[in-house]
Structures are given as structure tokens and as C-alpha cells.
Amino acid sequence: MEPCNECGNTAVLPKSYGGHSVLECDLCGALSGGHASVATIELAREAQQEGIDAPAYGVQRALSSLDGVMVLDCQGGCRSRRKLPNVRFQAMDSRGFVQLENLAKSLRLSAGSMSMAWTIEVDFQSGLEFVLTPRVATSRPREADVALAQSDLPLLARALERDVRLSWWRRP
Ligand SMILES: [Zn+2]
Numbered sequence: 001m002e003p004c005n006e007c008g009n010t011a012v013l014p015k016s017y018g019g020h021s022v023l024e025c026d027l028c029g030a031l032s033g034g035h036a037s038v039a040t041i042e043l044a045r046e047a048q049q050e051g052i053d054a055p056a057y058g059v060q061r062a063l064s065s066l067d068g069v070m071v072l073d074c075q076g077g078c079r080s081r082r083k084l085p086n087v088r089f090q091a092m093d094s095r096g097f098v099q100l101e102n103l104a105k106s107l108r109l110s111a112g113s114m115s116m117a118w119t120i121e122v123d124f125q126s127g128l129e130f131v132l133t134p135r136v137a138t139s140r141p142r143e144a145d146v147a148l149a150q151s152d153l154p155l156l157a158r159a160l161e162r163d164v165r166l167s168w169w170r171r172p
Pocket residue numbers: 004005006007008009025026027028029030
């Protein structure tokens with residue numbers, strides 16, 4: 001078996017987390033194996049450390065990385081309580097509003113690959129706030145809506161991470 005990439009330890013063991021099979025270093029915990037599996041598990045671990053719902057963490061991270069945007073709250077949604085996932089954020093200054101336009105365009109472009117129609121709601125609490133959340137026709141979403149919205153979250157995170165690198169994304 002290959003030694004650990006991080007520390008060179010030779011005790012590298014096969015492990016499974018949430019259906020993802022990887023190799024884990026017995027000494028330092030570094031993961032190796034399939035890129036997608038490693039990325040999924042590392043994201044889940046990072047989310048846990050940050051105390052953020054794992055499914056929504058990728059979206060939260062993508063939004064937080066934008067200049068002028070501050071994420072206020074991040075919810076992964078709950079099927080039994082029929083709570084849709086949402087990420088609440090603020091535009092800190094004019095850069096944030098440029099990012100809002102970028103974000104709206106990104107949602108538009110990725111709409112075809114999403115199960116739900118994701119939208120940006122405008123709200124006012126102590127200041128102007130925006131909420132990234134899926135649109136549903138009824139006031140009380142069905143469990144199935146929540147499940148579909150949750151399955152969209154990783155796609156949404158990937159779409160954002162891709163789009164910020166593209167030439168049309170305006171850099172404020
Ligand atoms: Zn190691």
C-alpha cells in the first residue's frame with residue numbers, strides 16, 4: 001500500500017464515510033483515493049468544524065469567498081420540519097451589489113441543471129439582506145421539495161465555484 005502523502009506513514013487504512021470509500025492515514029488522518037470522495041468528506045469535516053450544516057456548507061463557502069459579501073446565516077434545510085435550505089447574506093458595500101448581479105446570472109445559467117428554481121429574495125432586518133433559497137409555489141413546502149432542494153446544494157456550490165473563475169464574472 002502507498003504511504004501517506006502528508007506524513008509518509010505506511011499505516012493507511014481503507015475507510016468508508018457516508019458511502020464514500022477512501023484511504024485514511026492512521027497517524028495524521030489525511031485522506032487519499034477517489035478525488036470526488038475525498039473532496040466530499042473533507043468538505044463535510046470542514047463544515048462540522050465550522051458548525052455549519054454540511055449540505056449547505058459548499059454554498060456558504062462559495063458566497064463567503066466573494067469580496068463585498070458577508071454570509072449571515074446558513075441552513076441546510078430539514079425534511080421533517082419542512083424547512084428549505086437557505087443562505088442569508090449581506091452586501092457590505094458596492095462590491096457586494098456587483099456580486100449580487102454575478103450570483104443572479106450564475107443562478108440563471110445553472111437553472112437547467114437544478115431540480116428547484118433557486119432565487120435571491122430581498123429582506124430587511126437590521127439592514128438590507130438577501131436570501132438564496134429555492135422558490136416553491138405553496139407557503140408550506142413538501143418534504144419532497146426539501147429533499148430536491150438539498151440535492152441541489154452541492155450542484156449549486158460547484159456551479160458557483162466554476163462561475164467565479166469565468167470571464168463574464170465581474171470582479172468588483
Ligand atoms: Zn499521514
